[in-house]
Amino acid sequence: MPFRTLVGHRRILTLLSRAIARQTLPPALLLSGPSGVGKRRAAIAVAETVNCLKPSTTLGPGPSKGGDFEIDACGACDSCRRIARGIHPDVIVVEPGDTGTIKIEQIREVIGAAAYRPFEGRRRVVIVDNAEAMVPAAQSAMLKTLEEPPPATIFVLVSSLPDVLLPTVRSRCPRLRFAQLSITDVARVLVRDHGYAEADARAAAADSDGSVWRALAAAALDLTEARERATALLVHTARVADPARRLEAAKDLTAGRSARAGQPPRRGSGQAGERDQLTVCLRSLAALVRDLGVLAAHADARLLANPDLHRDLEPLAKAYGSERAMRAFMTVDRALGALDRHASPKVVADWLVLNL
Numbered sequence: 001m002p003f004r005t006l007v008g009h010r011r012i013l014t015l016l017s018r019a020i021a022r023q024t025l026p027p028a029l030l031l032s033g034p035s036g037v038g039k040r041r042a043a044i045a046v047a048e049t050v051n052c053l054k055p056s057t058t059l060g061p062g063p064s065k066g067g068d069f070e071i072d073a074c075g076a077c078d079s080c081r082r083i084a085r086g087i088h089p090d091v092i093v094v095e096p097g098d099t100g101t102i103k104i105e106q107i108r109e110v111i112g113a114a115a116y117r118p119f120e121g122r123r124r125v126v127i128v129d130n131a132e133a134m135v136p137a138a139q140s141a142m143l144k145t146l147e148e149p150p151p152a153t154i155f156v157l158v159s160s161l162p163d164v165l166l167p168t169v170r171s172r173c174p175r176l177r178f179a180q181l182s183i184t185d186v187a188r189v190l191v192r193d194h195g196y197a198e199a200d201a202r203a204a205a206a207d208s209d210g211s212v213w214r215a216l217a218a219a220a221l222d223l224t225e226a227r228e229r230a231t232a233l234l235v236h237t238a239r240v241a242d243p244a245r246r247l248e249a250a251k252d253l254t255a256g257r258s259a260r261a262g263q264p265p266r267r268g269s270g271q272a273g274e275r276d277q278l279t280v281c282l283r284s285l286a287a288l289v290r291d292l293g294v295l296a297a298h299a300d301a302r303l304l305a306n307p308d309l310h311r312d313l314e315p316l317a318k319a320y321g322s323e324r325a326m327r328a329f330m331t332v333d334r335a336l337g338a339l340d341r342h343a344s345p346k347v348v349a350d351w352l353v354l355n356l
């Protein structure tokens with residue numbers, strides 16, 4: 001990901017490019033700012049640019065290919081591609097493990113590696129993402145290296161909570177402060193890198209606080225909630241045959257998140273909001289009833305779309321049986337088709353709960 005492909009942060013990226021072009025890049029840097037605005041991407045862009053085999057540059061004679069940037073990675077050479085895929089031996093990314101912390105062993109390992117010349121590249125780049133997660137001992141170990149940085153190695157610390165770092169570590173690393181992205185920029189990233197449609201991207205960006213990560217996390221939250229609602233509905237319909245009580249449950253399918261969490265609706269309100277809400281929920285439901293079919297037929301559990309729910313789905317699969325699960329799948333499929341043809345979300349939800 002060359003500098004020119006990053007969204008926003010023009011001033012900082014220009015500064016980084018210029019420092020690389022003029023060979024004045026400090027051996028340690030701290031990229032701080034909100035989560036999900038592109039700090040880690042900028043660190044990768046630095047790694048690519050210093051190691052690119054065919055960098056574009058506006059310096060010297062010849063046509064200027066670097067655009068805004070004095071030097072930029074090509075994004076296509078062997079080195080750039082391997083850095084982007086995370087398999088370049090000289091570009092090391094350290095990040096928190098399962099415990100949520102970066103342990104001293106992880107830092108010792110990269111410090112050990114940094115003592116040698118780069119294997120292939122011109123500069124070794126060590127990126128410490130979520131640097132604030134370094135345990136104090138790890139930070140102290142890092143500090144010694146930052147005080148006497150090994151030649152040909154650049155340390156890039158990336159953090160949304162830089163104040164948690166030891167003051168001694170912070171003072172060793174010149175800091176570049178990333179700001180929030182504009183709504184337009186967040187939407188651009190969602191469309192380009194995450195397959196959003198324009199309108200969805202704009203809606204998600206508007207509520208993202210200028211952070212791509214936040215926009216994506218909110219979408220993931222929607223999905224998690226949709227799956228919870230779909231599971232609850234299956235539990236309900238497995239037990240309850242009474243139509244009136246089933247219709248009660250249908251209301252939950254179209255109620256916006258706002259109704260539950262006391263937040264303003266994000267996906268637009270009214271029928272369009274209900275339609276979106278129900279569509280997401282029905283997609284979850286389709287995957288769940290398919291899983292019930294898999295379990296009821298005693299098929300390989302590796303086929304499950306929701307393997308984390310295996311235990312919860314097992315008794316439901318018994319209650320449904322494989323024929324009913326199959327019918328339920330067709331029912332959900334027909335409901336999705338009806339929504340596509342602009343049937344009223346309420347009518348679809350009611351029909352669905354009566355036919356599951």
Ligand SMILES: [Zn+2]
Pocket residue numbers: 051052053054055073074075076077078079080081
């Ligand atoms: Zn390249």
